[in-house]
Amino acid sequence: MRTGAIAPAAGLTGPRHSVRSQFFAPTSEFDGCFTTFYHLELDVADGGTVEDYLQPEWGNIRFFSGSLPKSQIGNTSLEGARFNTTGPSSLPCHFTVGTTRMWGIGFLPMGWARFVDAEAYDLANTVFEGTRHRAFRKFDELSGVLCDPDATLEEQYAHIIEVMGRLMRPSRDEAKIVRVHAALVSGEHFAVGDLADACGMSIRTLERVCHRYFGFAPKLLMRRQRFMRSLTSFMLHRGQGSSVRWTEAMDGDYHDQAQFTREFTEFMTMTPSQYAALDKPVLTSFMEARARVWGSAAQTLDEPKQGEGT
Numbered sequence: 001m002r003t004g005a006i007a008p009a010a011g012l013t014g015p016r017h018s019v020r021s022q023f024f025a026p027t028s029e030f031d032g033c034f035t036t037f038y039h040l041e042l043d044v045a046d047g048g049t050v051e052d053y054l055q056p057e058w059g060n061i062r063f064f065s066g067s068l069p070k071s072q073i074g075n076t077s078l079e080g081a082r083f084n085t086t087g088p089s090s091l092p093c094h095f096t097v098g099t100t101r102m103w104g105i106g107f108l109p110m111g112w113a114r115f116v117d118a119e120a121y122d123l124a125n126t127v128f129e130g131t132r133h134r135a136f137r138k139f140d141e142l143s144g145v146l147c148d149p150d151a152t153l154e155e156q157y158a159h160i161i162e163v164m165g166r167l168m169r170p171s172r173d174e175a176k177i178v179r180v181h182a183a184l185v186s187g188e189h190f191a192v193g194d195l196a197d198a199c200g201m202s203i204r205t206l207e208r209v210c211h212r213y214f215g216f217a218p219k220l221l222m223r224r225q226r227f228m229r230s231l232t233s234f235m236l237h238r239g240q241g242s243s244v245r246w247t248e249a250m251d252g253d254y255h256d257q258a259q260f261t262r263e264f265t266e267f268m269t270m271t272p273s274q275y276a277a278l279d280k281p282v283l284t285s286f287m288e289a290r291a292r293v294w295g296s297a298a299q300t301l302d303e304p305k306q307g308e309g310t
Helices: 109-115 137-146 153-167 174-186 192-199 203-214 218-239 257-268 272-277 281-294
Strands: 006-008 018-024 034-043 050-054 059-066 070-073 076-079 083-086 093-097 100-107 127-129
Touching: 018 153, 018 281, 034 153, 034 281, 050 281, 059 137, 070 083, 070 127, 076 127, 083 137, 100 109, 100 153, 109 174, 109 203, 137 153, 174 192, 174 203, 174 218, 192 203, 192 218, 203 218, 218 257, 218 281, 257 272
Parallel strands: none
Antiparallel strands: 006 018, 018 034, 034 100, 050 093, 059 083, 059 100, 070 076, 070 093, 083 127
16 A cells, blocks of 8 residues: 555644544555545544634535534535535535544545546535535545544545446546646746647637636636645645744735735635634644645645655
């Protein structure tokens, strides 16, 4: 089994709470399709719950064994489902959950192209029960094993590899997706025309590819990348006990702090100071562990081509 290193994450705010994140590298046939396959063990004291906000990210499917979350993205919400699905997001996912075990699979745009027969744009900023959408119903095949508390992590990982291997289909747009994804992650392009030129395609083709596989218009994707570079920098420094301020974490491509604050409020639906004041028990631990193991603290900052495993 090819797997990333197993890393215990930092503890939650309450001393009797704990969270443990483990990251499993997709095998080489899935290069460029997934962020990671990840397993989260969350133990909350006294039968209580924790509340947190996920950052904007690519599409995900998540399978829960134990407490089932209550989640909301934008105007959509979901409660009491063991198979949770989210489309690509430019808004936070607010969730509440108790003691639980979760498997997550994050789809990079290439993975969306090979596995999801639906326009990413149509499912952007949504959370829904996976069996209720024709494009995701097939992944419910994973639920029996991934939600089985008696199955080992090795058995569950092997099941993911087997099922995803059967479900994967090629896409005619793969070369275009790789070029667009690489150009976005590079952070070197600030105008749609420049991004289209870097990708070797017309603006109309760029817009089609972005809507179909990335979930948003090119301009919004570039703005989201810039924002996520700033937010991740702030989160990682804060997690290390630093007194870093937003002005220090802010990406250099922002004109000033006012522009950053406007974009922060748009993407996170709250001001930077409001967000900084929130307790982020699960996300902080997860991001720190992901950065240590995977080299990137957030899905949106992942390179378009993953490694072949470790």
